[in-house]
Amino acid sequence: MTANGRGRIRRSMLFVPGNNPSMIQTCPIYGADSIILDLEDSVAVSQKDAARRLVVHAILELDFGGAEIAVRINSPLTEEGQKDIETLMEAAPSVFVVPKVESAEEILDLDSKLSAVPIGLLPILETPKGVLHGEEIASSCPRVWALSFGAEDYATAMGVERTRAGRELFTARSLVAMQAKASGVAALDTVFADVNDEEGLRNDTKEAISLGFEGKYAISPRQVGIINDLFTPQPAEIEKAKQILETYRSGVERGIGAIALDGRMIDAPVVQRAERVLALAQAAGLLGGGME
């Protein structure tokens, strides 16, 4: 299993209930980079079987445009999770979003079940134990393309109240972002639960960006545009990134050792950041005058 899904742009990842055919059909129109067909929390136990069948058919039959198709399975430690894995393997979505992961063994066990089926894994760390084992989980196998944080279950496990400011999550979010980066995978942030609070969503997303997250889960299509906008670079940033890469390439061609732009050194991390800015701009349709 290669790690080729690691570099993918995932500014917004939209959860869609796996038992709602109407929402599954319309979800591609909102511009989310990834669509997560959910079999876990948004599906009642009595509807799990029907949702699994619906999700398999949706993946095989529907056109989701350019969006990445992920499925949030139930925890592989549960019977429902095992059924999800067996059923969904035939449809082979790009990614399994795996809830409540607490150890590398869980991921390795899932990796062996998936065998040669090319499905990436996005573990959600949503317990204190999971958060503390983030680095070993992220490094456990090349299928792990990103680490993500789940705030609601984490707060419950910690026995703390969720607040709008989110101070109670600060350490855990920082740790998840840091462990993801330390392991060379992307960091994806938790959902913002109040779909009517646009300002709260903006602030929460800005906080996530400041902590190093590269994308965020959305629970309503109305959140997608706001999240995408905030994770999308501004025109000045794009211009700067273009200049950096142009200067760098020209310097390399001419064999210059220390390449600088406006008096500042362009080293490998600067180049990587510039490349990411342009990749994000491309995903947002901001390059080449094309249409979104």
Place this chain on the structure above:
Amino acid sequence: MKVATGRQIPDQIPGRREVRPYAGPFAFVPTGVKAAPPLSMVRPGEKKVVDSLREAIRLAGLKDGMTISFHHHLRFGDHVINMVLDTIAEMGIKDLTFTATGHHPVPESFIKHMEDGVITRIEHAVLVDQLGVAVARGLLKEPVTIRSHGGRPRAIEAGELPIDVAFIAAPTADTYGNLNGIDGPSHCGSLGYAVADAQYAKCVVAVTDNLVPYPLRYISIPQTNVDYVVPVSKIGDPTKIATGAIRKTSNPRDILIAQQIIKVMEASGLVQPRFSFQAGTGGVSLAVTQFLTEIMQQRDIRGSFLMGGITGSTVGLLEKGLFDIIFDVQSFDLDAVASLGRNPNHCEVSASFYANPHNKGCVVNLLDVVILSALEVDTKFNVNVLTGSDGVMRTGPGGHQDTAAGSKLTIIGTPLLHGRIPAIVDDVVTVVTPGETVDVVVTEYGVAVNPLRQDLIDRMKDARLPLASIEDLKLKAEKLAGKPKAPEFTDQIVGVVEYRDGSVIDVVRQPRSWVDR
């Protein structure tokens, strides 16, 4: 014979003196003079207040075979239509032609009056609820004539829709027949649709639950047009007349369509100082209005006038100083009603002022942008806002034809599917608004510009809009929902769709599924 959209219509239609085919939005030039009500006289000392509806109907001289009219400003709270029809039925008067300005409630008794022969013809009404089904069942002798908000006053003024007795529900009336809609327990705001009926009917009977001493401070329909005033205990249910403020939508699909519409408007270059705008009261329109507010504030643009179904949202634009004037032909919520009563820049206007193509200039001619909805749009951009996918008439054209013809930019905002039924099709069931007056169709899956508007296509290309051809949108809809089976019809014509100039743009035949039901 063939109309300019390519549709075939019959050379002759029962109950219709002349069948003039639609030839283009401004092809027909009217001649002759306007109709007029008879001369009348009220001597000093004579009173207009009449004790009962029955007495007013007797005094009005209503007889078998005549035409009676109503307005729809009380919308689904209206009690007057049924009150009048029940009284007429009790008096044994039959074979009447009914005309109303728009949506009104249709209880069982209304259908019974059709079955019993009290109402035998309908000359324009909006066929909601069971009325569309009753017409589809073939309950009427002659087809219903469907007219736009501008087409109806045009027909009245041209003498094509003579009204014998107009019954005007009046939220407030004074003792000498001045009427308004802004005061009283059943206030509804503007009475704009009733103006032509009041001016041209042979006799005008106002029905009110708020009779006040003479003179009224704010007059929508003047004493010079009103013959009798009947006080009753209640003209309607206020909770269904002007409801609380209509709130913005939270439907993400509607918000997405609204965002694309705003991009289209901006790309058109029309959102400039002195800009004029009309949108409806649906979710998409309200969201567009909200986004437009933000853009106009950011760009410090002040527009000229607003029109259409007026809501608190429209009033907000006026009160924020983003537009100079509201022209209000119909108020939709209590915020709009209150604003009409207090703000001199919120102006009540008649349907003829709004949209009649055959006067000396209606407001739609000066509209820059209108946002409209659709049941179906076809690949020639023709729009159906009348018949459902089963072929039954279920709503009405409102100002659709009028604003599409008058405005510089007509945008149709519609989801690609209504439920599981494609909204973009090869041929609409009924053409109401001709494609040549429709510029852009915005769906959640893409934006199609009418090829007749190459200038717009050029502007849209640089606007990062998901442009698609209308055929692509149709194929996308069919891919998602399949191609529905077209409804089947008998040869019997149950509806005639007039274009706003009085020509016939399409006919509605009886859906075969309703024969013998």
